[in-house]
Amino acid sequence: MSKIKSEKAVDLAVIKSESEIRRMIYIVRNQQVMLDSDLASLYHVETKRLNERVKRNQNRFPDSFCFQLTRDEFENLRSQFATSSEYGGRRYLPYVFTESGIAMLSAVLNTDVAVEVSVRIMNSFVEMRRFIARNAALFERISAVELKQLEYQKQTDEKFDKVFEYIDDHAExxxxxxxxxxxxxxxxxxxxxxxxxxxxxxxxxxxxxxxxxxxxxxxxxxxxxxxxxxxxxxxxxxxxxxxxxxxxxxxxxxxxxxxxxxxxxxxxxxxxxxxxxxxxxxxxxxxxxxxxxxxxxxxxxxx
Missing domain, CATH: 3.30.870.10 (Endonuclease Chain A)
Structure with a gap:
């Protein structure tokens, strides 16, 4: 398989942080997904080339891994984009990738930054899933005083530090x-x-x-x-x-x-x-x- 290369050497320092990646994750059809264009940007390839590589490996990307947005879904997402004009010139409706699809992309795309980008994307999904999945059970176990403190601190990083510290302290x-x-x-x-x-x-x-x-x-x-x-x-x-x-x-x-x-x-x-x-x-x-x-x-x- 030929290697996808960027037009110029990629500096690992310019790879987006996990906090920036988390802002690229959207909810569509009740599942977390990322846009093909955002993923292409992270992997330092053109969106067209990314989708071409996926089509060549179509058997690896069933509908549960990757699907094309409907017009209504795309318009709904555009309202969430920081800069909607960035996506305004597309000739076709974008594709989105679920968690499983993104995991498969790390194997299909062969770039110098594939490992680093894949790790950061997966870590972003894991942190979001961890918080969402365990949130209800977590707060049931925290005392009323601690819960009240967390509520007062909900606009600060201290809340999240406390939440994740509680999770880490409980053995699997x-x-x-x-x-x-x-x-x-x-x-x-x-x-x-x-x-x-x-x-x-x-x-x-x-x-x-x-x-x-x-x-x-x-x-x-x-x-x-x-x-x-x-x-x-x-x-x-x-x-x-x-x-x-x-x-x-x-x-x-x-x-x-x-x-x-x-x-x-x-x-x-x-x-x-x-x-x-x-x-x-x-x-x-x-x-x-x-x-x-x-x-x-x-x-x-x-x-």
Whole structure:
């Protein structure tokens, strides 16, 4: 597949922040979506070329991943644009991409900034989904005094800091099952696990690709990452070098001793993952925490 290139070298510093990306997310047909033109801008390609690449891979983009807006939907969105004239010259109704569609774009588009942009877009979706999905249950658990304080602070960042701090302080259950299509729910949990590591992450996964790096990129700064995978991994040396140029401390080693997937944090906390991280949420799978510390050490010793 030929690589899509921008007309001039892309400076990673000009990639939009996650807060700017969140302002590009709209609600259409009761789901969060992003416009083709906004995505093209983020990926530093022309909108026409982005849509052409999608059409060439049409089997990867069912209606649940990507669809064309109706005239009424487009006019409704135009009222939300900061600069509506930016979209006024289009000859056709734009396409929008759902969360799953955007995840697929990171695999279809092959640009120098694909990994960085994909990580920021996914993180924006994850943060929005986390807040929306857990908001109701969260406030039921906060005392009346805390709730009143949050209400007074709703115009400040302090409210959101308190909300997300509360979420982070509550550990996930020891077992979690994800069903078909829960791509971002699985992505969210895997990121939360990765971010628990203080010094080291060991991933045993026979099949890894850029999607795997999208998750590992959310690690804390300075945390070492070691991936053990099969020889025929889809992860290239260029992918590894690109990751290390931005996040550092990634080492990829090859092995064939393991069939199952394991995620081990700081050599002490381990998880059995029922699917490769790159496929998490595409089909039904589970994640279980390993309770026996000796088992974790046995796995590490086998490596």
């Amino acid at each position: 259950s020891e077992q979690k099952i994800f069903f078909d299509g829960q791509i971002y729910d699985a992505f969210e949990l895997l990121i939360s696990l990765v971010q628990k590591a203080i010094k080291k992450i060991v991933l045993i996964d026979g099949y890894v690709d850029i999607g795997t790096l999208n998750i590992l990129a959310k690690k804390n700064p300075g945390v070492d990452v070691i991936i053990y995978t099969f020889n025929n991994t889809r992860l290239s040396n260029r992918d590894i070098n690109t990751f290390n140029s931005q996040y550092s401390n990634l080492t990829v080693k090859h092995m064939t001793a393991f069939h199952d997937r394991f995620l081990i944090l700081d050599d002490t906390v381990g998880y059995h993952v029922g699917a490769s991280l790159k496929d998490a949420g595409k089909k039904c799978f589970g994640i279980s925490q390993i309770q026996d510390e000796q088992t974790i050490q046995d796995i590490l010793n086998r490596l």
